[in-house]
Amino acid sequence: xxKENQRTLxxxxxxxxxxxxxxxxxxxxxxRFFVFNGDPGHIGLSYYLYTVLCMAPLFxxxxxxxxxxxxxxxxxxxxxxxxxLRCNLLLFxxxxxxxxVFKEFHLSRWTLFIFxxxxxxxxxxxxxxxxxxxxxxxxxxYNLKHVLLVGCGEQARAYYDAxxxxxxxxxxxxxxxxxxxxxPGLSYLGTYEACARVLDRINxxxxxxxxxxxxxxxxxxxxxxxxxxGVKVSLIPFYTKYMPSHPVIDEVGGVSLVNIRHxxxxxxxxxxxxxxxxxxxxxxxxVFTSPLMLFAAIxxxxxxxxxxxFRQERVGLNKKPFNMYKFRSMRVNDRQTTGWSTDRDPxxxxxxxxxxxxxxxxxxxxxxxxxxxxxxxxxxPELPFFVNQFKESVPLYMVKHQVRPGITGWAQVNGFRxxxxxxxxxxxxxxxxxxxxxxxxxxxxxxxIFRFANSEKI
Numbered sequence: 001x002x003k004e005n006q007r008t009l010x011x012x013x014x015x016x017x018x019x020x021x022x023x024x025x026x027x028x029x030x031x032r033f034f035v036f037n038g039d040p041g042h043i044g045l046s047y048y049l050y051t052v053l054c055m056a057p058l059f060x061x062x063x064x065x066x067x068x069x070x071x072x073x074x075x076x077x078x079x080x081x082x083x084x085l086r087c088n089l090l091l092f093x094x095x096x097x098x099x100x101v102f103k104e105f106h107l108s109r110w111t112l113f114i115f116x117x118x119x120x121x122x123x124x125x126x127x128x129x130x131x132x133x134x135x136x137x138x139x140x141x142y143n144l145k146h147v148l149l150v151g152c153g154e155q156a157r158a159y160y161d162a163x164x165x166x167x168x169x170x171x172x173x174x175x176x177x178x179x180x181x182x183x184p185g186l187s188y189l190g191t192y193e194a195c196a197r198v199l200d201r202i203n204x205x206x207x208x209x210x211x212x213x214x215x216x217x218x219x220x221x222x223x224x225x226x227x228x229x230g231v232k233v234s235l236i237p238f239y240t241k242y243m244p245s246h247p248v249i250d251e252v253g254g255v256s257l258v259n260i261r262h263x264x265x266x267x268x269x270x271x272x273x274x275x276x277x278x279x280x281x282x283x284x285x286x287v288f289t290s291p292l293m294l295f296a297a298i299x300x301x302x303x304x305x306x307x308x309x310f311r312q313e314r315v316g317l318n319k320k321p322f323n324m325y326k327f328r329s330m331r332v333n334d335r336q337t338t339g340w341s342t343d344r345d346p347x348x349x350x351x352x353x354x355x356x357x358x359x360x361x362x363x364x365x366x367x368x369x370x371x372x373x374x375x376x377x378x379x380x381p382e383l384p385f386f387v388n389q390f391k392e393s394v395p396l397y398m399v400k401h402q403v404r405p406g407i408t409g410w411a412q413v414n415g416f417r418x419x420x421x422x423x424x425x426x427x428x429x430x431x432x433x434x435x436x437x438x439x440x441x442x443x444x445x446x447x448x449i450f451r452f453a454n455s456e457k458i
Contacts, residue, residue: 010069013130017063018056020122021115025052028115032108043106048115051107055095062087077131081124082439092116138170145171148202148231150192150222151210152178155236159210160186175202179215192218196225203231210236264436265403273438274375281376282369289363296327296360303351304331309364314381317404322373324381325364329356365407377441378406379429380417394422400429403436410440413447 029045063069066083095112137143147163149156156176160183163171173186177195181188189198192215199207207226211219216238226233237243248259264270297308310328313321329352348356355361368374374381379400382390390397411417411428432440 009134013069013127014060014063016126017123018059020126021052021056021059021119022049024118024122025049025115028111028118031114032111036110043108048107048111052115055091058091058094059087062091077128078437078439078443080127082437084124084127085120085439088116088120134170135168139168143170145205147171147173148189148198148204148207149173149176149183149186149210150178150195150207151212151215151236152176152180152182153210153212153215153238155212155238155240156210157183159208159236173208174204192222195222196228199225199229199231203229206232206234208234208236211238213238261399261402261434263402263433265433270436270438274436274441275372277438277441278369278375282366286366286370289366292360293327293363296355296363299351299355300327300329303349304328306331310361313384314405315384315387315401316373316381317401319387319398319401321384322368322381324368324374327355327361327364328352329361362407369407373404375404375406377408377410377432377444378404379409379432380412380425381405390422394426396430397422397426399433400426403433408444408448410444413444413451 025048026045029048063084066087068080068083068087092112096109099107099109134143149160156178160173163169163173175187175189175198176183177189177192177198179191189202192211195218207222209219209222211222223233242260243258248262250257250259265274300308306328308328310326310330311323312326314324316322330348352361365374369376387397409429410432411425414428416425416428432444
């Protein structure tokens with residue numbers, strides 16, 4: 001049933017995607033030629049609408065090729081928006097190239113630019129609203145994907161607990177197979193050998209296989225039975241805790257290799273884009289915040305004896321140390337290499353407490369970003385003392401040093417800042433590193449601004 005629902009949903013999604021394009025072109029034409037007082041010339045509105053009609057199949061085709069009509073129930077909206085933005089940028093480029101080659105077509109380039117901007121916004125809003133509607137339906141028990149779970153070990157329990165925590169995802173485990181009855185509250189249908197008979201009797205939308213290491217001798221027969229019955233198969237490897245969010249598969253002589261730690265910023269193009277954003281962003285922020293920095297510098301100097309800037313050694317990219325800058329918020333002391341500041345730290349001055357509350361003490365780090373020691377967004381850098389301590393006790397702690405540290409980060413905007421759980425912080429840092437995108441950075445920056453507006457320390 002879920003396949004028919006998904007097919008219907010895809011058809012509705014595709015139809016509405018295209019229908020939205022026409023009012024977007026109407027609005028783009030109005031903005032270009034009436035709001036900005038452009039000269040329509042000899043080409044009327046009907047010609048622009050005809051262009052949209054001719055491009056509609058190309059929208060459908062490219063959206064389909066990029067996976068925009070697949071199920072997104074287990075993926076976040078940022079992933080879907082990123083695909084949509086890339087598609088529309090590519091389509092805009094193709095259209096401009098077409099009009100450059102065939103110069104007899106004289107459509108306004110500005111109108112087309114406004115159209116694609118509006119189309120991206122409108123289709124994104126529609127898809128976000130559709131997500132909200134589907135999540136509401138799933139929460140009420142509709143549009144569910146019925147799953148047969150094979151396994152009852154650690155990974156099977158983790159999968160079941162995950163879908164139970166978020167019922168809006170729309171996954172429903174009706175039955176399971178295992179060496180014995182071990183998942184209370186679920187319908188137990190027998191051992192792994194019963195898989196073929198069970199699939200002949202029931203018709204799940206998906207089989208999720210979560211075998212333990214010592215049970216993999218059953219894998220071949222379970223997959224064969226599932227494929228024989230035309231049921232989609234998903235596999236949770238017993239080593240899944242060591243895999244990244246988006247594993248990359250290499251092939252050597254016909255042998256598949258799974259890269260355990262794939263980092264998007266290892267790509268030279270991604271690294272260039274992030275560094276370009278850091279340089280431009282830090283320059284602009286230095287200019288915009290210079291009056292505030294001047295105020296902070298004077299306040300620090302008057303509040304207590306000592307230097308204005310506090311330079312502290314931190315561990316950065318590739319475990320290389322660097323001096324991180326802050327406005328001094330505490331009295332001069334000898335604990336700067338090992339002391340972890342807290343909200344009630346007695347070393348803080350009154351003015352220091354004020355600038356820390358509003359994160360003004362962090363502003364000199366824009367110069368660290370400009371130098372290349374830091375990034376606007378990334379895992380927060382740590383003192384060498386704590387790095388040596390945590391690398392022995394916190395799993396995956398050193399992975400954070402494979403990217404530049406940041407002024408703000410995914411962990412910080414999710415509440416892991418200051419004296420909070422180091423394990424929770426690292427889990428968020430690893431997620432950021434493995435799922436990096438320019439849009440993800442922009443999202444974190446906006447979340448940081450929102451928290452700053454609410455006077456929360458990042």
